[in-house]
Amino acid sequence: MVERSTVLAALDRVIDPRSGQGLATAGLVQGLVVAEDRAGFALEAPAGQTALYAPVRDAAEAALRAIAGVSRASVVLTAEAAPAPRRTASLSPAAVDQGRAKAPVPTDRPAHVRRVLAVASGKGGVGKSTVAVNLAAALAARGLLVGVLDADVYGPSLPTMLGLSGQPAYEDGAIVPHIAHGLKAMSVGLLTKADDAMIWRGPMASQAITQMLSQTRWGTAETPLDVLVVDLPPGTGDVQLTLIQKTPLDGAVIVTTPQEVALADARRAHTLFQRVGVPTLGLIENMSGPVFGQGGAQAEADRLSIPFLGDLPLEVALRQAGDAGRPLAIADPDGEIARRFASVAGRIVEALGL
Ligand SMILES: Nc1ncnc2c1ncn2[C@@H]1O[C@H](COP(=O)(O)OP(=O)(O)OP(=O)(O)O)[C@@H](O)[C@H]1O
Ligand SMILES: [Mg+2]
Structure with a gap:
């Protein structure tokens, strides 16, 4: 040691x-x-x-x-974040004297981002990243400006799934996100040189993610980002809890497969969000069908009194598109999978008031 x-x-x-x-x-x-x-x-x-x-x-x-x-x-x-502009400098002394000077806007929310949506799962490998990128694409297809943040410190997969490479550029102390298929994208995987991201643990992980959230130029005052989709690491441990506490989330969707073990973990994920006051916008059943079963997530959603957002079949094209860096919802915009993501996107837009 x-x-x-x-x-x-x-x-x-x-x-x-x-x-x-x-x-x-x-x-x-x-x-x-x-x-x-x-x-x-x-x-x-x-x-x-x-x-x-x-x-x-x-x-x-x-x-x-x-x-x-x-x-x-x-x-x-x-x-380090660039120093905030000194707002008080432009206020007249009279305004300051009268105590009407506004307190600075809290900086814990990323600037120029209207909504932050987490995609989470209790269990790993259930298709969280697949859902995150395809859902982001479906939201963008509705004309929204969408960003994706890969906060999965254990196994960042956005570089592969969106075909990103190379460290991001920095401009005036801000990270300039990559743009892939019309989505603004950042990944912890782009901040490390090697494939070493999985050595990260609590403090370093939350530090890097907090910075990627707050220091990436997701939007501007003129064109704010409508929604930032955050691909969280799987699990319900300390790293996840810290991340959820530190990230200003407007809602979460939980991805699960139909098996009981995955559903139990989805339940734990929901409990975690409840504890920190983040609304669970619903459950998505992935890899639904004859192999793993079907309907488990719908039943679980009913038990938890949260919405069921839809299911996605086990579909080899979905994996192939992910491996090729081009989400299926984009590669085959008229296909069945794109249609299902469009339907989930519609429910999300409504729930987030976008
Ligand atoms: N509906 C599906 N049909 C076929 N393959 C799928 C489906 N959903 C996901 N996959 C494949 O399963 C694997 C795991 O999916 P993905 O990486 O999205 O899961 P994850 O929950 O993000 O995993 P991790 O916990 O490692 O981050 C990937 O190879 C992906 O392409
Ligand atoms: Mg993943």
Whole structure:
């Protein structure tokens, strides 16, 4: 087991170009994770300085790998939020004196995003990411401006499913999202250099996701994003709870397969959302049909008194489209699968008041 102190000492031998201090001393090591043979952290560059810090990230990663016992290392480069414009400067002294100066708008919601929708599942592998991208496409087909955030730290799949690659660009301290099939897209998988995203644990994961939410230029004042679809990691553990608590969600859809084990996990996911006051907009049954059964999610939704949003058959074209980076709802817009996603999208638009 590698000691944290060893890791911090190694990181202190990498010099911060601005302060001239070691990275740990300079306070740039955020959300450090040291577990078994893995180490990683988020390197927070000052606003607008990410280009300067890319080589520092590489040096820090090399320093971690050089530690005996560390075989996997990842350093995620994130940017500090650009300082907010000083609103009070434009107010007349009289207005300030009268106490009418407005408090700054809380920044926990991503700017210029009207609604944030989570796609969740209790159990992994049930088709959450497939639903997230196809639902996003179906929402976009209604003329909405849609973004997708892949917050699945255990197995980011948006890069594959939407055919994304390359680290995002930074502009004025903001992350510029990729655009794929008309959707704005960001993934934790694009912030790491290697396929190391799965080494992330609680603090680093929530730090990176909070930053991707709040620092990505999802929309602008003129053209706000209508809805941001967030693909959450599967499960109902601490990472999920932290994420759900930190993410300003307007609603969640829960994906499940028809089997009882998956339904039990879907139930737990619903309970988790209830605990934090996020409305579950409904259940979706995926891989429905002769292999896994059918109707379980409808019955579960009735038991939980939440809407049942529809089912999707086990359909090889759905997997192939995902593997090819082109969601089926886009590749075959007149097909049966697209029609089902369009119907779910209609219910979501209504529930979110879009
Ligand atoms: N209805 C379906 N018919 C056929 N294949 C499907 C269907 N839904 C999903 N798949 C395939 O099943 C696999 C798992 O789906 P997906 O990655 O969407 O699940 P997930 O819940 O996001 O998994 P993870 O927990 O790993 O994030 C993928 O290969 C996907 O293409
Ligand atoms: Mg997934």
